[in-house]
Amino acid sequence: MRTAYSVETVRNAERELMARLPEGALMQRAAAGLAAACAQVLGRVAGRVYGSRVVLLVGSGDNGGDALYAGARLARRGAGVTAVLLAPDRAHGGGLAALRRAGGRTMSGESAPADVARADLVLDGIVGIGGKGGLREAAVPLADAAARSRAAVVAVDLPSGVDADTGEVRGAVVRADLTVTFGAHKPGLLIDPAREYAGAVRLVDIGLALPAEAAEAEALQHADVALLLPVPGAESDKYRRGVVGVAAGSARYPGAAVLAVAGALRGGAGAVRYVGPAGDAVIARFPETLVSDEGPKRAGRVQAWVVGPGAGDDASTVAEVLAAEVPVLIDADGLRLADPEAVRSRTAPTLMTPHAGEAAALLGVSREEVEGARLSSARELAARYGAAVLLKGSTTVVASPDGGPVRVNATGTSWLATAGSGDVLSGLAGSLLATGLPALDAGSTAAYLHGLAGRLAARGAPAGAHDVAKAIPAAWRDVRGD
Numbered sequence: 150m151r152t153a154y155s156v157e158t159v160r161n162a163e164r165e166l167m168a169r170l171p172e173g174a175l176m177q178r179a180a181a182g183l184a185a186a187c188a189q190v191l192g193r194v195a196g197r198v199y200g201s202r203v204v205l206l207v208g209s210g211d212n213g214g215d216a217l218y219a220g221a222r223l224a225r226r227g228a229g230v231t232a233v234l235l236a237p238d239r240a241h242g243g244g245l246a247a248l249r250r251a252g253g254r255t256m257s258g259e260s261a262p263a264d265v266a267r268a269d270l271v272l273d274g275i276v277g278i279g280g281k282g283g284l285r286e287a288a289v290p291l292a293d294a295a296a297r298s299r300a301a302v303v304a305v306d307l308p309s310g311v312d313a314d315t316g317e318v319r320g321a322v323v324r325a326d327l328t329v330t331f332g333a334h335k336p337g338l339l340i341d342p343a344r345e346y347a348g349a350v351r352l353v354d355i356g357l358a359l360p361a362e363a364a365e366a367e368a369l370q371h372a373d374v375a376l377l378l379p380v381p382g383a384e385s386d387k388y389r390r391g392v393v394g395v396a397a398g399s400a401r402y403p404g405a406a407v408l409a410v411a412g413a414l415r416g417g418a419g420a421v422r423y424v425g426p427a428g429d430a431v432i433a434r435f436p437e438t439l440v441s442d443e444g445p446k447r448a449g450r451v452q453a454w455v456v457g458p459g460a461g462d463d464a465s466t467v468a469e470v471l472a473a474e475v476p477v478l479i480d481a482d483g484l485r486l487a488d489p490e491a492v493r494s495r496t497a498p499t500l501m502t503p504h505a506g507e508a509a510a511l512l513g514v515s516r517e518e519v520e521g522a523r524l525s526s527a528r529e530l531a532a533r534y535g536a537a538v539l540l541k542g543s544t545t546v547v548a549s550p551d552g553g554p555v556r557v558n559a560t561g562t563s564w565l566a567t568a569g570s571g572d573v574l575s576g577l578a579g580s581l582l583a584t585g586l587p588a589l590d591a592g593s594t595a596a597y598l599h600g601l602a603g604r605l606a607a608r609g610a611p612a613g614a615h616d617v618a619k620a621i622p623a624a625w626r627d628v629r630g631d
């Protein structure tokens with residue numbers, strides 16, 4: 150599991166550790182890790198550290214201090230290091246002295262862009278976890294110069310200007326190729342739009358003790374998903390594995406039903422029941438489906454329902470499914486048709502799977518606002534509806550109604566932005582719900598497999614949603630190491 154902690158939690162852990170260590174020890178640990186990462190980057194872009202050109206962008210806090218100490222280490226190895234001081238009278242004193250002792254030089258901001266343009270490496274130490282809002286005006290030309298230069302850009306702790314706690318980006322920020330972060334990941338390093346500015350992320354352990362339950366966000370890895378995936382045992386039969394009901398599709402959108410069933414058949418349930426007007430299309434493609442045209446109540450027992458993909462205006466089916474006392478996944482049209490009170494008053498788990506547009510409609514804000522604030526949007530919806538919420542998109546996040554860390558999915562690919570791929574996800578997640586996984590696990594496991602399947606199906610070329618569904622078994626095998 151990759152876990153991310155809020156600034157407040159990181160600061161508390163830092164305080165505790167600092168009290169037990171000699172002054173400056175933590176910053177030295179951070180700077181040592183940072184300098185090692187920079188030396189590797191310089192090896193790649195300039196062939197070696199000795200003789201390479203390094204520019205440090207140095208703000209007035211400890212983030213600038215990290216950059217100065219790391220710069221001193223690189224200067225001792227023969228790099229030509231120039232520190233651009235954004236506030237010369239407030240730059241970190243110890244760091245500045247160390248850099249000067251090592252032969253580094255300093256300058257103020259105005260003439261810096263020319264040096265930035267010629268650099269092999271730019272180290273962004275403008276601001277870290279102490280930042281508020283986007284970059285201040287004085288720093289913007291430097292961030293622009295770094296973006297234009299051929300230098301590799303390494304961000305210290307965070308790309309300067311992003312919101313560490315939320316992943317939000319308001320105003321100008323630095324775009325990094327690599328972010329070297331200290332002590333713990335911060336949510337902003339996992340969640341778009343900030344994540345995109347961080348580039349690759351490397352964590353330097355500085356010895357902070359951070360309890361798992363204090364995490365703000367977490368990203369499942371292969372090993373975590375492998376433990377969650379339901380695998381049939383010797384005593385399993387199709388009913389014990391769980392039956393998932395899919396109430397989806399309409400005369401206008403029969404394909405949504407086919408795609409949701411395609412996902413459901415590959416999600417671990419022992420059987421898939423389909424109810425709705427697209428039974429013929431479903432059977433033609435997947436003869437193993439149990440098809441009924443009598444509505445959810447009379448379709449036979451299921452352990453979870455999926456409702457909504459391609460449902461058109463069929464509000465009564467949505468209401469019928471919401472009244473069932475089994476876990477329910479609500480997607481697409483179902484989100485619009487569901488009575489909020491009926492969702493809130495459910496006793497069995499509910500998982501809602503909106504994309505940003507659907508989430509925006511439910512929250513009464515713009516799509517851009519949701520895309521800019523995924524973490525808080527998912528949490529807000531989860532709280533309002535008393536449901537787990539999987540917010541789809543470039544970073545998929547899954548929030549629980551009772552708080553706790555949000556799950557952030559790291560496997561997605563923009564090749565998944567293709568019509569119908571959300572229908573496949575809903576079937577897959579519903580199937581995992583039917584096997585007995587809690588909503589948070591079902592949603593995050595489904596997003597993980599779906600993202601992997603998208604990569605496997607696309608391999609750098611466009612793929613249709615049906616290709617993504619077909620690649621789900623390969624994603625399972627990849628996760629389980631088979």
Ligand SMILES: NC(=O)C1=CN([C@@H]2O[C@H](COP(=O)(O)OP(=O)(O)OC[C@H]3O[C@@H](n4cnc5c(N)ncnc54)[C@H](OP(=O)(O)O)[C@@H]3O)[C@@H](O)[C@H]2O)[C@@H](O)CC1
Pocket residue numbers: 163164167175176177179180208209210211212213215275276277278279280281282283284285288305306307310331355
């Ligand atoms: N604590 C530790 O043990 C360890 C901490 N470590 C390191 O310390 C970092 C945190 O340092 P920090 O607390 O000094 O804050 P920091 O991120 O440098 O920012 C504050 C400065 O930025 C300024 N500023 C604010 N907003 C701004 C903006 N939008 N645009 C531009 N400037 C802005 C603000 O200015 P002011 O408001 O004071 O005028 C203030 O001067 C952390 O990220 C990690 O790198 C590591 O060494 C490991 C050990």
Ligand SMILES: Nc1ncnc2c1ncn2[C@@H]1O[C@H](COP(=O)(O)OP(=O)(O)O)[C@@H](O)[C@H]1O
Pocket residue numbers: 481504541542543544545561562563564565566567568569570571572573574599
């Ligand atoms: N830029 C992107 N990067 C990664 N995944 C994406 C991106 N855009 C869309 N996706 C994924 O593709 C799927 C699209 O779902 P959705 O918007 O419901 O489409 P549809 O309604 O056509 O099925 C979701 O799983 C979403 O997370």
Ligand SMILES: [K+]
Pocket residue numbers: 212273274275276277304305306307308309
């Ligand atoms: K920074």
